[in-house]
Amino acid sequence: MEIIIVDDHDLVRTGVSMQLTNADDAIRIVGEAADVDSAVDVIRKVECDVVLLDVHLPGGNGGGGAEVVQRIVALGLERTPRFLALSVSDAADDVVSVIRAGARGYVTKSINTADLIEALQRVAAGDAAFSPRLAGFVLDAFGSPQASSVVRDPELDLLTTREKEVMRLIARGYTYREAATELYISIKTVESHVSAVLRKLQLSNRRELSRWAAARGIE
Numbered sequence: 562m563e564i565i566i567v568d569d570h571d572l573v574r575t576g577v578s579m580q581l582t583n584a585d586d587a588i589r590i591v592g593e594a595a596d597v598d599s600a601v602d603v604i605r606k607v608e609c610d611v612v613l614l615d616v617h618l619p620g621g622n623g624g625g626g627a628e629v630v631q632r633i634v635a636l637g638l639e640r641t642p643r644f645l646a647l648s649v650s651d652a653a654d655d656v657v658s659v660i661r662a663g664a665r666g667y668v669t670k671s672i673n674t675a676d677l678i679e680a681l682q683r684v685a686a687g688d689a690a691f692s693p694r695l696a697g698f699v700l701d702a703f704g705s706p707q708a709s710s711v712v713r714d715p716e717l718d719l720l721t722t723r724e725k726e727v728m729r730l731i732a733r734g735y736t737y738r739e740a741a742t743e744l745y746i747s748i749k750t751v752e753s754h755v756s757a758v759l760r761k762l763q764l765s766n767r768r769e770l771s772r773w774a775a776a777r778g779i780e
Contacts, residue, residue, distance in 0.1 A: 562685055565592040565607065565642070567600040567629065568615040570745055573670075577613065577647070580674045581681075588678070597621030600629045609642045610685045614664070616648040616655050617722060625722060630662035645684045647677075649743055650726050654717065656695050666690030719761045727754040731767055732774035 564581070568574050578590045592607040594600035597620040604612055612633075616626035624631070630644050644664040648655060656667045665684040668677065669692045680690035717725060723744075730740040737755070741748045755767070764770050 562587055562611065562681065563589050563591045563609040564681065565594070565600075565604060565609045565612045566590060567594045567603075567612060567618065567626070568647070569595045569618055571595070573615075573745070577677075581678065584674050585678050588681075595619075597625065597628050597632075601632050604629070604633050604642060605636060605638065608640050611681050612642050612644045613647050613681070614644050614659075616646050616650060616659050616667075617726070623721075626664075627659045627662040630659060630664050634663045643684045643687070645680060645690060647672075649745070651692070651695060652725060652729055654725065655722065656691075667695050668692045669695075716762060720758060724754050724758050724761075727751055728758045728770065728774065731755055731758075732771045734771070 562585075566574050566577055568577070574593050574595075578593075581588045582590060591609050592603040594603045595618075597618050599620070600612075600614070600618065601621075612629075614626045614629060618625045618629065621628045621632075626644075626646055626648075633641060633644075644659075644666075646656075646659045646664050646667040647670060648667070649670050650656075651669050659667060665687070666680055666689050668680050668690065672680070672692060683690040720728065726744060727740060730743060731737075731751075735743065737748050737751045741751045744751070755770075759765065759770065762770070762773060764773060
């Protein structure tokens with residue numbers, strides 16, 4: 562099975578590549594990319610079975626992993642690879658957006674190597690693969706208009722994808738340091754995102770943010 566890994570963190574790409582190839586001799590990493598534009602370029606030039614794709618990527622038009630999927634599908638390649646999203650985020654809007662774009666599955670970075678290989682194999686075979694509970698987001702979004710409103714919440718639409726991710730962690734009670742570690746960003750960047758979230762939602766502090774999130778069923 563030939564795989565391209567797309568993630569904007571060098572250590573993540575290296576670690577995932579080593580874990581996969583050490584665990585399964587049938588897996589070959591045939592390409593890597595760190596942003597939207599380079600991902601599209603590599604996938605266009607190098608044939609593979611599955612693209613293992615982070616949902617939050619710099620570059621392009623700001624659409625992250627979903628934009629990569631959309632642009633590759635639009636190219637109509639002779640051999641279009643299948644896409645499996647791999648992210649720290651378990652947010653419903655992130656899951657649904659990349660699946661709507663055409664990905665076949667979505668797993669979080671807490672997944673172990675054996676389960677990730679199984680997910681890759683399932684996606685390569687044309688099946689779907691999801692981390693526990695994430696499949697429910699997709700079923701709800703595609704099966705019921707009420708659930709898809711989670712994605713289209715007008716106030717949530719004010720936030721960028723990264724701000725939503727930071728907001729969810731802070732609302733769950735994470736410290737700035739814990740959120741920074743979870744998202745592989747600096748504490749200063751977390752602080753900046755929190756300030757932007759509070760300003761856009763017209764909230765005063767973390768306590769109000771937690772209440773705001775709880776009232777909308779955001780976990």
